[in-house]
Amino acid sequence: MSTSRTSAELEQSPRRSRGRPPVPLDRIIATAVSLLDEEGADALSMRNLAQRLDSGTATLYRHFTGRAQLVAHVIDSVLAEAHVDDDALDAVTWQQACEVLAHSLFDVFRRHPHVAPLLVEKIPTGPNAMAQREQTIALLLKSGFTAPLAAQACATLARYVLGFATQLSPPDAGAADHGEVWQTLDPQAYPATVSVADHLPVPLEQEFAFGLRLLINGLSQVAHQGN
CATH class of the missing domain: 1.10.10.60 (Homeodomain-like)
Incomplete structure (x- = not known):
């Protein structure tokens, strides 16, 4: 058949x-x-x-090609949320512009707290990351920074934001709450700490903003000195 x-x-x-x-x-x-x-x-x-x-x-x-490339694309997609228009930066001083850029990036990491730890060991080089780096360096060069200082300042600002952002990751389940530890310290053993206990712990966002101002003020002094 x-x-x-x-x-x-x-x-x-x-x-x-x-x-x-x-x-x-x-x-x-x-x-x-x-x-x-x-x-x-x-x-x-x-x-x-x-x-x-x-x-x-x-x-x-x-x-x-694999998970690493997937993660790189995810990171760059998230970084796109930190975009700040050049017009907004042109309307303020370079110090204020640096604050705007840093806060914008920090806010993105706060919305996506698992992203920052992925950046600790690898510098992002996707198109959005490169555009943000270019924007910051161009801002500093335009403001009178030398090329070496602009490169170092940009890297330091990025590391500062990333360092704080890694602390935004959700704590491990069952982690102890130390919010009231300062109120129960022995005033004889820790008199200075007890005297400021009402102001502890400092909220992370407040500490971030305070430290950022110090960093930018320091950059202002270095740039003024021409180093």
Whole structure:
């Protein structure tokens, strides 16, 4: 008996699936950011992300060579939220502009507290990160900073923001609350600390703003000295 099939029979038979349909890159990144925000960096894997997208990992590998490249795209997508228009910076002093840029970036890390720890060991070089770095360095050069000082000032400001942002990560479950420890100290053993106990602990956002002003004031003095 012949096993050949006519062209009509072939047309009527179901075709084999060619795999899952592609997922737009912007949807993948948005879903990855949500996964990172909700479950943390350890949960941001190719497998977990594929499950959230109701797709397969092969779909992700069409866009990324692996998790490292995925994370780089996620970081740069989040950094885009820190964008500040040049017009807003041109309307203020360079000191105020630096504060605006630093607070804008810090606010982004506060909305996405799991992002900052991903930057501790790797300097971001995505298009949004590069644009922000370019904006800050251009601002400093325009304000009279020498090239070496502008480069160092930009790096120091970025490290300062990142250092505070890493403390925004949610604490471990069951961590002790030390909010009242200052009120119960022995005044004989710690008289100075007890005398300021009503002002402790200093809120992180307040400490960030205070330290940022000190840093920028220090940069003003160094720039004025021409170093």
